[in-house]
Amino acid sequence: xxxxxxxxxxxxxGNVATHLTSALAKAGKNIVQVYSPNAAHGQTLAKKLNCLxxxxxxNLQPNADMYLIAISDDAIESVAKKINTEKGIVVHTSGITDxxxxxxxxxxxxxxxxxxxxxxxxxxxxxxxxxxEGSSQNTQQQLIQLAKSISNNIHLIDSEKRKKFxxxxxxxxxxxxxxxLQAYEYLKSANLNFDLLLPLIRETGxxxxxxxxxxxQTGPARRKDLNVLETxxxxxxxxxxxxxxYNVITQQIVKKYYE
Amino acid sequence: xxxxxxxxxxxxxGNVATHLTSALAKAGKNIVQVYSPNAAHGQTLAKKLNCLxxxxxxNLQPNADMYLIAISDDAIESVAKKINTEKGIVVHTSGITDxxxxxxxxxxxxxxxxxxxxxxxxxxxxxxxxxxEGSSQNTQQQLIQLAKSISNNIHLIDSEKRKKFxxxxxxxxxxxxxxxLQAYEYLKSANLNFDLLLPLIRETGxxxxxxxxxxxQTGPARRKDLNVLETxxxxxxxxxxxxxxYNVITQQIVKKYYE
Numbered sequence: 198x199x200x201x202x203x204x205x206x207x208x209x210x211g212n213v214a215t216h217l218t219s220a221l222a223k224a225g226k227n228i229v230q231v232y233s234p235n236a237a238h239g240q241t242l243a244k245k246l247n248c249l250x251x252x253x254x255x256n257l258q259p260n261a262d263m264y265l266i267a268i269s270d271d272a273i274e275s276v277a278k279k280i281n282t283e284k285g286i287v288v289h290t291s292g293i294t295d296x297x298x299x300x301x302x303x304x305x306x307x308x309x310x311x312x313x314x315x316x317x318x319x320x321x322x323x324x325x326x327x328x329x330e331g332s333s334q335n336t337q338q339q340l341i342q343l344a345k346s347i348s349n350n351i352h353l354i355d356s357e358k359r360k361k362f363x364x365x366x367x368x369x370x371x372x373x374x375x376x377x378l379q380a381y382e383y384l385k386s387a388n389l390n391f392d393l394l395l396p397l398i399r400e401t402g403x404x405x406x407x408x409x410x411x412x413x414q415t416g417p418a419r420r421k422d423l424n425v426l427e428t429x430x431x432x433x434x435x436x437x438x439x440x441x442x443y444n445v446i447t448q449q450i451v452k453k454y455y456e
Numbered sequence: 457x458x459x460x461x462x463x464x465x466x467x468x469x470g471n472v473a474t475h476l477t478s479a480l481a482k483a484g485k486n487i488v489q490v491y492s493p494n495a496a497h498g499q500t501l502a503k504k505l506n507c508l509x510x511x512x513x514x515n516l517q518p519n520a521d522m523y524l525i526a527i528s529d530d531a532i533e534s535v536a537k538k539i540n541t542e543k544g545i546v547v548h549t550s551g552i553t554d555x556x557x558x559x560x561x562x563x564x565x566x567x568x569x570x571x572x573x574x575x576x577x578x579x580x581x582x583x584x585x586x587x588x589e590g591s592s593q594n595t596q597q598q599l600i601q602l603a604k605s606i607s608n609n610i611h612l613i614d615s616e617k618r619k620k621f622x623x624x625x626x627x628x629x630x631x632x633x634x635x636x637l638q639a640y641e642y643l644k645s646a647n648l649n650f651d652l653l654l655p656l657i658r659e660t661g662x663x664x665x666x667x668x669x670x671x672x673q674t675g676p677a678r679r680k681d682l683n684v685l686e687t688x689x690x691x692x693x694x695x696x697x698x699x700x701x702y703n704v705i706t707q708q709i710v711k712k713y714y715e
Contacts, residue, residue, distance in 0.1 A: 270676075270684055293676075293684050312656055313674055318663055324655045352652065361646050362653070364688050365639035368698070369653050370660045371675035372705050373632040380624035381669040387620050393611065394621070394628050395665055396583045397571055401629045402661035404577055406654055410640040415572060416630035417529075417552075425529055425552050429623050438708050439627070445704050446631050449697050 199338035202262040202286070207231045207246075208254075208276060210238035212314040213290050214267035215245075217347075220322045222246055224346040229261055254279045261285050263343070265308065274298040286336055292363030296330050296356045306331035306340050310348075311362055313370050326350040328359045379439045418450035458597035461521040461545070465489045466505075467513075467535060468526035469497035471573040472549050474504075476526060476606075479581045481505055483605040488520055513538045520544050522602070524567065533557040545595055551622030554615045555589050565590035565599050569607075570621055572629050585609040587618045638698045677709035 205226055207218045210233035218228050228246045232254055233239030243250035251257065257264070259282050266273055266289040273289050277299050280287055286304040292311070299305035307330035312320060327344040329351060331337030337353060344351045354362070377398065381391045404413055417425035426447060433440040464485055466477045469492035477487050487505045491513055492498030502509035510516065516523070518541050525532055525548040532548050536558050539546055545563040551570070558564035566589035571579060586603040588610060590596030596612060603610045613621070636657065640650045663672055676684035685706060692699040 269679065270681060293687060311652055313659055313663065315663060315667055315672070315674075318666060320659060321655075326652045326655060328652075350652075350655070358646065358648060360687070360691065361643060361648060364691050365642055365653060366656055367675050367677075367688065368635045368639045368642075368702075369632070369657050371673065371677065371709070372635050372701070373628070373660055374664070374669070374672050374674070375705055375709055376627045376631050377664050378669040378673065380627045383624055383627075384620060387617065389617060389620060391669070393570055393585045393587075393609075394624060396580075396585060396609070397625055398628050398661045398664060400572055400579060401632055402657045404572065404574060405633070405636050405657060407577060408574055410633070410637040410650070413574070413633050414630065414637065415574075415633070416626055418626075418630065420528065422529060428552060428619070429626065432619065432623050438711075442631070442701075442704055442708070443627075445701055446634055449701070450630070450634055452697075 199335050199342065200262070202339050202343045203227050204229050204261045205263045205265055206257055206261040206285075207242070207265050207267070208257075208280075209233060209265075209267035210235055210242040211267065212316060213310070214265070215242055215316075216314040216320060216322070217265065217267060217290065217308075217310065218242065218246055220347040221343075226343075226346065230258060232257060255281075257281065259283065259285070262339075263288060266290065270294045277302070286331075286339060288340065292328070292366065293360050295360075296332070300332070302332075304332055304336045306336050307356070307359065308340055308344065309359055309363075311366060313366075322347050323349050326352055328352050328354045328362060330355055330359065376442070379436075379442070383433075383436060383439065414450065414454070416450075418447040419454060421451055421455055458594050458601065459521070461598050461602045462486050463488050463520045464522045464524055465491065465516055465520040465544075466501070466524050466526070467491045467516075467539075468524075469494055469501045470526065471575060472569070473524070473526035474501055474575075475573040475579060475581070476524065476549065476567075476569065477501065477505055479606040480602075485602075485605065489517060491516060514540075516540065518542065518544070522547060525549065529553045536561070545590075545598060547599065551587070551625065552619050554619075555591070556615075559591070561591075563591055563595045565595050566615070566618065567599055567603065568618055568622075570625060572625075581606050582608050585611055587611050587613045587621060589614055589618065635701070638695075638701070642692075642695060642698065673709065673713070675709075677706040678713060680710055680714055 228248050230249045231243040232251050240250045264287045287302040288306045288308045309328040311326040329340045384391050487507050489508045490502040491510050498509045523546045546561040547565045547567045568587040570585040586607050588599045643650050
């Protein structure tokens with residue numbers, strides 16, 4: 198039986214760091230320090246967790262069970278190199294950064310929550326898929342145990358596969374969010390209320406739980422209704438960016454179902 | 457006080473016709489006939505509603521309170537011309553077809569539910585925005601009363617504005633659904649399970665209820681993380697259609713937040 202992770206140092210103070218450490222603390226884990234170059238955010242998080250904030254990474258305590266790196270991808274490798282620990286597991290929470298960037302440590306791994314976190318938006322952590330990878334069987338077991346303390350949705354997945362989930366997360370989260378913005382700005386320019394679209398947005402996400410994505414497609418492009426497509430294009434003549442997206446996706450839907 | 461609509465003839469037997477008439481029947485309205493050129497679908501719906509199915513539009517009864525046309529956009533005008541009624545309100549349920557196509561009738565209007573309906577997927581009709589337009593004050597009042605019998609979300613909106621909602625519904629429903637399909641196929645090609653994305657998809661739609669679309673954007677394009685963008689592009693090299701969408705939207709997000 199693998200040792201249980203209890204004492205955790207948090208490196209970072211953004212949305213992922215905040216949501217994960219809050220859930221871990223709630224599950225009884227001991228967050229012992231928060232390090233962040235951003236003093237305001239770091240202090241806020243440390244206060245919330247009732248632990249020590251440190252502004253100098255050299256002051257990390259060396260004997261924590263785990264060092265949780267939740268910072269931007271391009272900073273992970275250099276920050277990881279500054280962590281001085283003998284046995285502690287050094288993990289990062291990124292979907293796209295390879296596990297290799299941590300491999301100068303004895304024990305290391307990945308603790309990737311496949312979810313979007315925002316300030317002041319509560320997420321049901323029990324549902325969040327955690328994609329876990331560990332430098333050894335023992336480390337993997339420890340990380341799985343830790344993930345199980347906050348979620349029911351745990352997956353052991355290597356870096357190459359994890360990157361594929363990260364890429365598709367962009368497709369199903371970042372890009373729809375940009376489309377919402379296009380709709381918001383289009384309606385705003387006509388003084389119309391975006392909120393009328395909220396039930397449709399919710400249902401769009403709901404439906405995909407029960408309907409296969411291949412069968413869920415509806416709309417004028419799916420029906421190849423050329424009159425409606427032409428009307429929409431005319432309506433977008435003053436919105437060249439939206440029109441460009443409209444044309445690319447419409448063309449692909451028509452091609453998929455009619456060629 | 458406007459007369460209450462009670463007796464309704466349904467023209468069409470697709471998803472919109474099925475969901476609307478079922479909700480109206482449940483609210484105590486009397487669906488007196490279902491007309492559909494598709495005999496199988498028409499008979500199924502008529503059976504469900506316990507009313508008469510007719511295959512010949514000349515057999516429509518002339519004295520219903522309302523004729524609800526829920527068929528594809530390109531057929532609305534010609535079918536509406538075949539309806540023989542003196543006082544009945546002739547309405548269609550389309551988001552994009554102008555009210556004018558009905559104007560040879562004495563009373564006519566629009567009864568547009570801003571929602572996606574699928575077979576076997578229950579929708580909470582109370583939340584669905586109904587966009588209403590009527591040929592007269594009196595007709596408008598009658599249609600609003602009818603909509604209120606099944607929904608709490610009623611809006612009096614003219615055809616030009618309704619078309620704008622229809623266009624944006626494509627942006628927030630049809631296009632995200634296509635992006636889900638891209639993610640599904642990409643993961644399937646690597647034997648990975650699309651279901652891991654479902655909590656993220658749900659949260660994406662949830663978040664937009666409380667976070668302004670301008671502030672909801674996250675991800676590598678929003679951070680202008682060029683290394684991650686390049687990694688994603690490499691990973692999509694065998695998926696040219698997805699790559700094309702990736703490049704167009706990524707470029708627009710970077711432009712929006714950094715130029």
